[in-house]
Amino acid sequence: MKMGLNALLDIELTVPNPSELESFWNRRGLVTTAPGQLGTAERASQLRLREGDxxxxxxxxxxxxxxxxxxxxxxxxxxxxxxxxxGDAWLDAVDPIQRHSVRIEVATAAPLAPRSPRQMNGPGELVRVNRRSEAAMKEAMPTPRRVGHVVFGSTDVARTVDFYTAGLGFKVSDVIPDVGATFLRCSSDHHNILVLPSPVPCMNHYAIEMNDFDAIGLRGVEVVEERPDASVYGIGRHVVGSNIFWYLLDPAGGMFEFFADMDQITDDSLWENEVRRDDWDPFTVATYESGTSKMDFFLPTDIEDIARGRERAGL
Ligand SMILES: [Fe+2]
Structure with a gap:
């Protein structure tokens, strides 16, 4: 019998203006499936929104x-x-540093339909001929597929990691000691949680999986058209996790990532928990990126507001 964690089902974001964030995600292709709940036809609950200060x-x-x-x-x-x-088929625990609730429930994530194969031309490889690319023609706007991971800044990375691994049963995929970063998974994704050091417990970003590079580009550009300063980092490809990324800001000021093509780990014994690349500096998070990045990537610019909010909440 299979045992253990198998998926990140959804995350709940508390923001001062949830209806603004809801309509932002509606414009990106996430559907309101219940009051305060966003998802897709395949997975109805992926982001839940709540009002808070x-x-x-x-x-x-x-x-x-x-x-x-x-x-x-x-x-x-x-x-x-x-x-x-x-409770009946569920358990609630509290993250000891962030202080959010983690609900573990006996469930499986609904399967995702694989993306439809696309014809891509290459050198010596004439696959799509006499026809323009569907991405260039914007034949159909790509929709977000699923919430894949969330990244936390922690004031005590070791304690946070201990809670998720020794407590809840997440597995460690990679550790970058120089940065103090630990990548954790509860599924085959290279990471469903990343824990980074931070002077204040905070969310660094949440990440939405898209079909491919074009889907990230088409939807990311929409965000920048609405708000020219929304691009934070990317497009690029990470070293750890290998995912293609574009980091952008949502209207609540939260950073999110559109990602595609992340490493998948299905056999723990075959995964090497070490990046073997001699030229790699652990502080270099991207193998390549567009060079237009703002480096407020590591710490949210509204960290003071978050610190004050936590104080008001007695955390
Ligand atoms: Fe990410």
């Missing part, structure tokens, strides 16, 4: 295979001195 992740939902996983998680949390609440 500062922006933060307030909950994440993660799927596990069996009831026995919940029991094991509860026992492991207890061993770490942490409490949880258990």
């Amino acid at each position: 500062y922006r933060h992740v307030s909950q994440m939902r993660v799927a596990c295979d069996n009831e026995s996983d919940l029991l094991e998680i509860a026992n492991r949390l207890e061993a770490l001195g942490l409490t949880c609440t258990r």
Whole structure:
């Protein structure tokens, strides 16, 4: 019997103006599937929006295979001195640093239809002939596929990582000691959570998977057309996780990433937890990028607002 975590189901974002963020995502192709809930026809709940006086992740939902996983998680949390609440086929725990709720439930993520194959020409490879590219013609605007990961800035990376790994059962895919970054997964994705050091607990970004480079470009440009200063970093390709990325700002001031082509780990024994590339500086997050980036990538510019918001909330 398969056991353990199997998917990141959704995240809940609390922001001062959720209806503004909702219509932003509606314009990008995410559908309102219930009040305050955005998703797709395949996965109805991916982003949930709530109103609050500062922006933060307030909950994440993660799927596990069996009831026995919940029991094991509860026992492991207890061993770490942490409490949880258990219900029928679910368990609620609290991230000890961020202080958001993590709900683990016995569930599976609905399967995603593979993208339809595209004809791409290459040198000596005449595949799409006598016909213009569907991306150039904007034949159909690509839609977001799923929420893939979320990145947290933590004031105690070791404790955060301990909660997700020793407590909840996430696996470590990569660690970059020089940066203090740890990439964690609860599925085959290279990362569903990344933990980075930060002077204030905060969300660094949330990430939406798109079909390919063109889907990222077409939707990313829409964001920049609405708000010329929205581009933060990209387009480029990461070293760790290998994903193609474009980081942009949403109207709540939160950074999000459109990504595609991330590393997938299906056999732990075959994954090498070390980047073997002699020329690589661990602070270089991209193998290549467009060079137009703003480097407020590591720390949100509204970090003071978040710090004050947390103080008001008694965190
Ligand atoms: Fe990311």
